[in-house]
Amino acid sequence: MKKDYTVTIIAGILLIFLGIFFQVSDLARGMIPLIFMNAGTILIVIAVISHNRYGAGITQDERTRALGARALSNSWLLTFVLVNVLFWIDYTKVLTLSASHILGILLFTMTLSAGIIQSILKKRGIINED
Amino acid sequence: MKTRIKEFRARHDLTQQDLADKVGATRMTIVFLEKGTYNPSLKLAKKIAVALKSNLDELFIFEKNDLK
Numbered sequence: 001m002k003k004d005y006t007v008t009i010i011a012g013i014l015l016i017f018l019g020i021f022f023q024v025s026d027l028a029r030g031m032i033p034l035i036f037m038n039a040g041t042i043l044i045v046i047a048v049i050s051h052n053r054y055g056a057g058i059t060q061d062e063r064t065r066a067l068g069a070r071a072l073s074n075s076w077l078l079t080f081v082l083v084n085v086l087f088w089i090d091y092t093k094v095l096t097l098s099a100s101h102i103l104g105i106l107l108f109t110m111t112l113s114a115g116i117i118q119s120i121l122k123k124r125g126i127i128n129e130d
Numbered sequence: 131m132k133t134r135i136k137e138f139r140a141r142h143d144l145t146q147q148d149l150a151d152k153v154g155a156t157r158m159t160i161v162f163l164e165k166g167t168y169n170p171s172l173k174l175a176k177k178i179a180v181a182l183k184s185n186l187d188e189l190f191i192f193e194k195n196d197l198k
Contacts, residue, residue: 057150057156058150058151058155058156060156061154061156061159062155062159062170062171063156063159064159122158
């Protein structure tokens with residue numbers, strides 16, 4: 001297994017143990033132990049999936065980096081448009097939106113759109129056409 | 131843009147993965163390069179040319195419309 005994946009798995013295990021420690025010792029209450037344990041689990045899952053998919057091979061190159069950057073910039077643009085739409089919806093009182101509603105919508109949109117755009121670009125392969 | 135990467139790769143008996151490992155790219159990048167749907171950086175193009183013991187003009191063929 002590549003060193004990067006091993007480090008990620010160790011970090012994940014540490015986070016899980018930290019979460020368990022917080023839970024048992026009562027140092028932190030509520031969601032904090034759960035957040036640590038979830039983050040640890042996610043790190044481990046990502047490392048295992050990456051190991052299965054790429055093995056010891058190269059995981060990133062100029063094309064995949066450019067692709068990620070393109071996806072993020074498109075996602076940013078989409079979110080910017082959405083922020084404008086949400087502003088006018090709130091301003092014209094079409095809907096009453098709380099801060100947590102807006103943050104939730106933005107978080108969801110940014111994450112999902114970046115992922116979707118990246119997968120579309122990956123399939124097309126063309127990322128630097130004129 | 132057309133490329134002759136596939137032809138040169140076959141001459142050197144290299145798989146797409148072999149070439150990808152040699153030039154520090156992913157196999158999919160080689161796939162898209164061979165299909166002509168990805169324009170590589172000058173650095174990657176040169177690395178591929180060196181790996182295939184060729185030169186840029188031989189490997190990457192530009193037609194008039196490509197340079198417009």
